[in-house]
Amino acid sequence: MKGASLSYLTREGFRNIWVNRLLSLATIVVLVSCLVIVGSGSLIFLNITSVLDLIEDQNVVMVYIKDEADKAQMDILNGQLSGMENVEKVEFVSREEAFERQKAAYGDKANLLEGLDANILPNAYKVTVKDLSQFDATVAGIKTLDNVLHIHENSELAGKLASIRNAVSYVCIGVVAVLFFVSMFIVANTIRITIFNRRLEISIMKAVGATNMFIRWPFIVEGVLLGVFSAVIALGIQYGVYEVASIWLSDIMSMLGGTVVPFVDYIWIIFGMFVFIGVFIGSFGSIVSLNKYLKEHSNVVENS
Amino acid sequence: MIKFEGVSKVYEDTNTKALSDFNIEIETGEFVFIVGSSGAGKSTLLKLMMREEVPSSGTISINGFDLNNIKKKKIPHFRRTLGIVFQDFRLIPNMNVYDNVAYAMRVIGARENAIRKRVPYLLGLVGLNSKARSKPNQLSGGEQQRVALARALANNANTIIADEPTGNVDPQMSFEIVDLLNHINADGTTVIMVTHDLHLVKTFNHRVITIKNGVIESDCPDASHIDVEPYKFENPEEAVGSYFLEEGGEDLDYLVQNYAGDVEAAAAEADAIADVVDVEGADEE
Numbered sequence: 001m002k003g004a005s006l007s008y009l010t011r012e013g014f015r016n017i018w019v020n021r022l023l024s025l026a027t028i029v030v031l032v033s034c035l036v037i038v039g040s041g042s043l044i045f046l047n048i049t050s051v052l053d054l055i056e057d058q059n060v061v062m063v064y065i066k067d068e069a070d071k072a073q074m075d076i077l078n079g080q081l082s083g084m085e086n087v088e089k090v091e092f093v094s095r096e097e098a099f100e101r102q103k104a105a106y107g108d109k110a111n112l113l114e115g116l117d118a119n120i121l122p123n124a125y126k127v128t129v130k131d132l133s134q135f136d137a138t139v140a141g142i143k144t145l146d147n148v149l150h151i152h153e154n155s156e157l158a159g160k161l162a163s164i165r166n167a168v169s170y171v172c173i174g175v176v177a178v179l180f181f182v183s184m185f186i187v188a189n190t191i192r193i194t195i196f197n198r199r200l201e202i203s204i205m206k207a208v209g210a211t212n213m214f215i216r217w218p219f220i221v222e223g224v225l226l227g228v229f230s231a232v233i234a235l236g237i238q239y240g241v242y243e244v245a246s247i248w249l250s251d252i253m254s255m256l257g258g259t260v261v262p263f264v265d266y267i268w269i270i271f272g273m274f275v276f277i278g279v280f281i282g283s284f285g286s287i288v289s290l291n292k293y294l295k296e297h298s299n300v301v302e303n304s
Numbered sequence: 305m306i307k308f309e310g311v312s313k314v315y316e317d318t319n320t321k322a323l324s325d326f327n328i329e330i331e332t333g334e335f336v337f338i339v340g341s342s343g344a345g346k347s348t349l350l351k352l353m354m355r356e357e358v359p360s361s362g363t364i365s366i367n368g369f370d371l372n373n374i375k376k377k378k379i380p381h382f383r384r385t386l387g388i389v390f391q392d393f394r395l396i397p398n399m400n401v402y403d404n405v406a407y408a409m410r411v412i413g414a415r416e417n418a419i420r421k422r423v424p425y426l427l428g429l430v431g432l433n434s435k436a437r438s439k440p441n442q443l444s445g446g447e448q449q450r451v452a453l454a455r456a457l458a459n460n461a462n463t464i465i466a467d468e469p470t471g472n473v474d475p476q477m478s479f480e481i482v483d484l485l486n487h488i489n490a491d492g493t494t495v496i497m498v499t500h501d502l503h504l505v506k507t508f509n510h511r512v513i514t515i516k517n518g519v520i521e522s523d524c525p526d527a528s529h530i531d532v533e534p535y536k537f538e539n540p541e542e543a544v545g546s547y548f549l550e551e552g553g554e555d556l557d558y559l560v561q562n563y564a565g566d567v568e569a570a571a572a573e574a575d576a577i578a579d580v581v582d583v584e585g586a587d588e589e
Contacts, residue, residue: 008410019398201396207354208459209384210411211377 009214013221020194024222027190028230031281034183035234035274036241038176042270043242045172046261047253052165054258061129061139062093062152064122069147074123080145081127086138089128095121122149132162180277188285191223195293202293216290223286227278234278235271239263306330306353306463306494311362313348313518322348323518326362330496332462335489337505337527338498340515346498349515350467353496354386355379367463384412387456387464391471393448395440401427401451402436408458426454430484446477453484457493464488466497470504479535482508507534 017024063081065074074092081090099118103110129138139153195202205215246260253260263270311326323345330336340346351357352364355371364371367385374382395404405426406419414422427433430450440448449469456464466485470478482497482504489495499505505512506527514521522529 008416200394204394204396204407204455205411206380207383207388208408208411208455209380209382209386211380214411214413 006217009217010221012218013225016194016198016218016222017225020197023190023194023197024226027187027194027226027282028233030186030190031183031226031230031278032234032237034179034186034281035230035277036237038179038183038277039234039238039270039274040241041172041175041179042273043238043261043263043266045168046266047249048168049165050261051253051258052161052168055161061127061142063125063127063142064149064152065124066147066149067122069123073147077145077147078125081125081142084138084141086130086134087127088130091126091128093124093126095119095123098124132159133166135159135162180281183277184281184285187281188289191219191282191285192289192293194222195219195289199293212294215294216287219286219290220283223282223284224279225282227280227282228275229278230282231271231274231278234274235267238270238274239267305332305365305367306496307363307365308352309363311352311359311364313345313352313357314360321518323352323359326518326520328513328520328523330494332494333489333492335486335495335508335510336497337508337510337512338496338515339500339502339505339512340521341500344515345518346467346515348518350465350498353465354388355382380412384459385462387453387459387461389449389452389456389464389466389469391468393440393445393452393472395448395451395455397440400437400439401432401443404440404451405454405458408455412459414459422458423454426457429457430454444477445473446480449473449477449481450484453481453488457488461493463494463496466495468498468500470499470501475503475535478504479507502530502532503535506530506532509534 063077065077069077078090078092081087095118098121099113102121103113106112127142129135135153139151142148142151202215242263246263250260306328307330308326308328311323312321313323314321326349338346338349348357352359352371353366355369355374358372367382369378369382369385371382396407399407402423405423409419409422424433424436427436430453432447432450432454435443435447440451443451449472453464453469456466464485469481469485473481478501485495485497486508509527511523511525512527512530513523
């Protein structure tokens, strides 16, 4: 395609949006609604995962070390634990430190521990696990290491958290996917109406010998532009909606010990996602609708 | 050159036989009228010419393109050799006259400076330079059809296919439009015109192909076999119409036909009209 033609057809794409402004507006409204719903779903997912992250961070495996292990053997164990794939962090907890914590935990009844010293407790490593769904395999791996006396873990909690995260992920991905296809369907149909409204232009283009690429290009430009416009508008609306929702969301989050995920932390990711979805749906909707129209209806001789 | 050899067309979905054993040969530069009642097969013929349909049997060759074996991506290039004029004009309502004509060039990738040169020339040819900025709804039916004709000529088509171009205009305008086609044909462009108006066919007296029930009923070199009166106008100004007045020139052939061969009377009228135009032109200056 020549440069002059490309620029003319691109201008046509812009012009068509204005000429068919009512239908362009309808497409933008549909697209913005879908993007805001997709964005809201994503932000809810981000907040739920941030709570899950918080809970998961507190879920650790206590690896108690045999008394006979010397400093070098403990260092080897530390190295082995840190080198495991699913291990996020390894902290050494000395028996003295543990004894002090124990006393603090007993509070008023700390006198029960009188006459005892820290030697009743073993040294330990506090191991934080990365992925809770791999929790059991990680624990099994730790058990095989030398100088491990005993392991204290809460696999039930780990399992529950992992399944909650999976469920939240699947629901969110499912909702976003359904909305994605629903919006594509609606936008494709809206664009079909604009194409039908412009059947005269299409039939003239075909009659004078325009190639299919020339016929499609203004519609693709139009679809892309509508996608970008919708993404920008949706971002603004999403920001407003999220700020309002944050007021009551912050109460729930503080009860769970966390805070609302700030919108600005994800603004570029959300904008990128909106532009991608908007442009993809807009241009793909245009191409699908136009191809279908050209195949089924466009006829130079009888079209009027 | 247009050549149909043993062409038949059956629409398989409805099992309708639209054309059977169609054989025609139209030389470059010919003017051919195609007549026939509704359902005779004229639309199918046009679809085959436009390569919107392929024949069920037989071969079609137009302007050097073998339409039976043409590749899909070559169809737009083939169509650029044709200029099509429709009964319903098919002008884009939100574009002015200039842009409607320019549109045909733009959508095939013509350069803007080529468009700026050619469109005024074409509008001059159809006598509509003064209406370049008008929208289609500000024009009469005849004027709209002249814009459509200018558009059909925009890409230097060597064949004009006019599908009942006078169907939506009054007799006077019809005459103007076919006269314009006649002038275009005189410059070497092949013209194929589908029409129901036998008076026009008789008046312009070119080759006539009559279709009936999908077959060629007759193919005559002139309209002598058609038993209707040619168009005549009482007043030459009425016949000449706005086209002539706008051009401000003499058009003897035009008047000769309206005066049924009375050349002297036609010439006198032409002089009279030209004088009027000159005087009006001088006043304006």
